[in-house]
Amino acid sequence: MKTTVFLGTVGAAALAAGVAGAATLDDVQERGTLNCGVTTGLVGFAAPNASGEWEGFDVALCRAVAAAVLGDPTAVEFVPTTGKTRFTALASGEIDMLARNTTWTFSRDNDLGFEFNGINYYDGQGFLVPRDLGVTSAMDLDGATVCVQTGTTTELNLADFFRKNNISYEPVPIETNAEAQQQYLAGACDAYTTDASGLAATRATFEAPGDHVILPEIISKEPLGPLVRHGDNEWGDIVRWTLNALIAAEEYGVTSANVEDMASAAGDSPEVNRLLGTEGNLGEMIGLESDWAVNAISAGGNYGEIFAQNIGEDTPIGLARGLNAQWTDGGLLYAPPFR
Amino acid sequence: MASISEHDTQQDRQGFRPSMLINDTRYRGLTFQFIALMLIILAFAWLGANLMSNLAAAGLDISFGFLDEPAGYDIAFSMIDYTSQSSHLRAAIVGVLNTLLVAFMGCVTATIIGVTAGVLRLSKNWLIARLMSAYVEAFRNVPVLIWILIIGAVVTISGANPRAFLGEEAESNLFLGMFAFTNRGLYAPAVEIGPGALIVLIALIAGIAGAIAWRWYVKHTLFSSGKLLPGWPMWLILLAPPILAYFLFQGAIGLSMPDTMANRFNIQGGTLVGKPLIALWLALSVYTGAFIAENVRAGILSVSKGQTEAAAALGLRPRRVMNLVVLPQALRVIVPPLISQYLNLTKNSSLAIAVGYADITATLGGITLNQTGRAIECILMLMLFYLIISLAISGVMNVYNSTVALKER
Numbered sequence: 167m168k169t170t171v172f173l174g175t176v177g178a179a180a181l182a183a184g185v186a187g188a189a190t191l192d193d194v195q196e197r198g199t200l201n202c203g204v205t206t207g208l209v210g211f212a213a214p215n216a217s218g219e220w221e222g223f224d225v226a227l228c229r230a231v232a233a234a235v236l237g238d239p240t241a242v243e244f245v246p247t248t249g250k251t252r253f254t255a256l257a258s259g260e261i262d263m264l265a266r267n268t269t270w271t272f273s274r275d276n277d278l279g280f281e282f283n284g285i286n287y288y289d290g291q292g293f294l295v296p297r298d299l300g301v302t303s304a305m306d307l308d309g310a311t312v313c314v315q316t317g318t319t320t321e322l323n324l325a326d327f328f329r330k331n332n333i334s335y336e337p338v339p340i341e342t343n344a345e346a347q348q349q350y351l352a353g354a355c356d357a358y359t360t361d362a363s364g365l366a367a368t369r370a371t372f373e374a375p376g377d378h379v380i381l382p383e384i385i386s387k388e389p390l391g392p393l394v395r396h397g398d399n400e401w402g403d404i405v406r407w408t409l410n411a412l413i414a415a416e417e418y419g420v421t422s423a424n425v426e427d428m429a430s431a432a433g434d435s436p437e438v439n440r441l442l443g444t445e446g447n448l449g450e451m452i453g454l455e456s457d458w459a460v461n462a463i464s465a466g467g468n469y470g471e472i473f474a475q476n477i478g479e480d481t482p483i484g485l486a487r488g489l490n491a492q493w494t495d496g497g498l499l500y501a502p503p504f505r
Numbered sequence: 506m507a508s509i510s511e512h513d514t515q516q517d518r519q520g521f522r523p524s525m526l527i528n529d530t531r532y533r534g535l536t537f538q539f540i541a542l543m544l545i546i547l548a549f550a551w552l553g554a555n556l557m558s559n560l561a562a563a564g565l566d567i568s569f570g571f572l573d574e575p576a577g578y579d580i581a582f583s584m585i586d587y588t589s590q591s592s593h594l595r596a597a598i599v600g601v602l603n604t605l606l607v608a609f610m611g612c613v614t615a616t617i618i619g620v621t622a623g624v625l626r627l628s629k630n631w632l633i634a635r636l637m638s639a640y641v642e643a644f645r646n647v648p649v650l651i652w653i654l655i656i657g658a659v660v661t662i663s664g665a666n667p668r669a670f671l672g673e674e675a676e677s678n679l680f681l682g683m684f685a686f687t688n689r690g691l692y693a694p695a696v697e698i699g700p701g702a703l704i705v706l707i708a709l710i711a712g713i714a715g716a717i718a719w720r721w722y723v724k725h726t727l728f729s730s731g732k733l734l735p736g737w738p739m740w741l742i743l744l745a746p747p748i749l750a751y752f753l754f755q756g757a758i759g760l761s762m763p764d765t766m767a768n769r770f771n772i773q774g775g776t777l778v779g780k781p782l783i784a785l786w787l788a789l790s791v792y793t794g795a796f797i798a799e800n801v802r803a804g805i806l807s808v809s810k811g812q813t814e815a816a817a818a819l820g821l822r823p824r825r826v827m828n829l830v831v832l833p834q835a836l837r838v839i840v841p842p843l844i845s846q847y848l849n850l851t852k853n854s855s856l857a858i859a860v861g862y863a864d865i866t867a868t869l870g871g872i873t874l875n876q877t878g879r880a881i882e883c884i885l886m887l888m889l890f891y892l893i894i895s896l897a898i899s900g901v902m903n904v905y906n907s908t909v910a911l912k913e914r
């Protein structure tokens with residue numbers, strides 16, 4: 167009997183995997199909603215607000231894709247995923263895309279069979295410690311107990327960092343950010359490590375954020391971006407170019423406030439005209455309406471607006487643009503040409 | 506008997522005709538079983554082929570090569586040497602050992618708790634009986650995951666931060682200079698093995714064997730000659746060899762004490778019985794103990810009252826009535842459901858990750874699966890492991906059951 171159940175389960179899993187191969191764009195349009203995988207809750211990146219609506223930096227990307235594909239930024243079903251469940255959710259077809267602080271790595275791209283569609287946040291891993299510990303450098307953490315989310319690049323970098331520097335630590339594996347926060351605040355671990363942006367976002371929700379410091383060392387490169395399944399290039403292109411449209415819009419000064427205006431008639435910048443569909447047929451090339459980018463930008467604004475509204479310096483999270491500034495401002499954001 | 510064989514020979518004489526597969530009741534059953542078997546095999550073949558073709562279509566293949574790759578992650582609690590450079594296979598073995606450890610500890614304590622609570626629930630003392638009922642109902646009716654989380658939270662909240670014990674002017678002192686209960690678990694002295702430890706161990710085993718032999722000898726002489734030998738030499742035989750060996754081989758077995766000076770974050774040295782292990786072990790024990798208590802109570806109640814009364818009439822004291830008359834008979838009823846409780850406990854230990862205990866589900870079925878993406882391989886191995894463990898437990902317990910079961914002669 168055990169074997170029956172077992173083979174049935176494996177068979178069912180394999181069947182589900184087979185279904186996932188179909189054209190995602192058609193599925194999404196037929197369904198009328200986009201299934202977007204996000205975090206279980208990381209304020210600023212993806213978390214439900216007081217009225218239960220999801221908002222945040224990653225959420226805004228889901229909404230922009232929904233707007234580009236369906237013309238409606240609210241036509242999104244948000245699926246909370248943990249570090250451990252996110253890839254299964256994507257591989258099995260439960261979600262159409264994943265926007266969850268996920269680091270683009272070689273093995274995820276090639277071995278796990280996903281396609282990363284660009285980078286929406288250039289990040290690196292850091293450490294958060296209580297100020298009264300008097301720790302000023304990650305090198306001082308010898309012997310410390312460190313909370314870390316499992317199923318992440320974070321836990322691998324952590325092991326590498328301590329081994330490379332020949333110091334010891336005790337890992338406390340944890341499933342979600344909320345739980346990690348609780349353990350850290352209860353003193354069950356001396357330090358919490360994750361992407362520096364996540365640390366800032368987590369610290370912003372503390373009662374006394376000033377009592378905690380983020381150590382200066384950034385121990386890894388964490389290029390975070392949206393991803394889809396391998397094998398559906400059209401769908402991958404849509405997510406990639408929606409992100410590029412948001413980045414390009416900032417570069418060319420297209421904002422949620424002026425996009426309607428600029429899209430009403432062709433202006434004098436050919437690049438903007440092509441982006442907004444008043445010239446050329448880029449929309450057709452990507453299999454969408456000609457105003458796809460207009461919809462995406464209207465959803466939550468261009469990249470800069472989304473950044474400022476969710477995680478920027480005027481929010482409690484207070485992240486500076488840093489590497490995430492436009493290339494024209496000395497950052498790494500550089501959208502390929504729209505032509 | 507005779508008529509059947511007569512019938513048989515008659516049939517043989519007529520020979521076997523294919524139509525008998527349907528018409529003859531003796532063969533019809535076999536025919537249908539054969540058809541059902543073929544259908545089951547076909548269904549499996551179909552599922553298997555489907556699995557293979559879908560995996561191939563998704564560009565996946567079944568391969569266990571990842572087991573040799575470095576795991577890359579650290580594990581907080583391991584009974585064998587393990588670093589992040591060890592292989593995924595070794596990480597899986599660490600998980601297996603951790604599962605076995607908590608399952609074994611859980612089964613032992615659950616049995617102790619269960620037997621005690623089950624017996625006491627039948628006590629004539631109103632308060633004790635009610636307390637035990639309350640225990641059984643509270644623990645049986647709340648999911649074990651909740652208990653794991655509750656106990657984990659209680660340890661976190663009630664334990665002090667290890668920093669309170671550290672440094673020259675520590676806020677708290679080690680209990681007896683040896684123990685510290687912290688929000689990360691219990692720090693205790695560790696046993697350190699030196700040269701000659703093996704001899705001490707052999708002496709210990711010899712002592713135990715000798716003590717058992719003495720008891721047997723006392724019983725034997727009592728039954729054969731009616732002479733009751735004193736019981737105290739047993740203790741001498743038990744304790745003398747190991748104590749002697751311990752003092753002869755100085756330093757064979759030592760203690761390493763928790764060190765509060767070495768580090769600014771944590772107590773070093775000694776051993777740490779970590780919070781994850783404590784939470785998981787206690788939760789599994791008290792939860793399963795509540796079920797075992799009910800099995801024990803049922804077993805005791807199944808022994809007819811006449812037995813107790815007869816034993817009492819023979820002048821046995823209540824304790825001996827319980828130990829010599831009631832429990833041996835009750836075991837027949839208790840042991841079979843006890844086996845399933847042990848199986849449940851072992852399988853429930855897979856909830857370990859809820860408190861961050863690195864069992865097999867957390868290492869192989871959690872981090873390894875996630876980092877390598879080898880879901881099917883990892884799940885297959887997990888199922889195989891739990892299957893083997895469960896069968897092994899049932900096997901051992903069935904042997905035990907046959908020793909206590911009603912002997913049919």
Ligand SMILES: N[C@@H](CCC(=O)N[C@@H](CS)C(=O)NCC(=O)O)C(=O)O
Pocket residue numbers: 204205206207208247248249266267268269315317318319320341342343344360361363364365388390
């Ligand atoms: N970038 C790393 C770590 C991602 C990660 O788990 N980030 C945390 C904090 S920045 C998070 O999003 N947690 C939200 C949750 O627990 O749902 C990865 O891709 O493996």
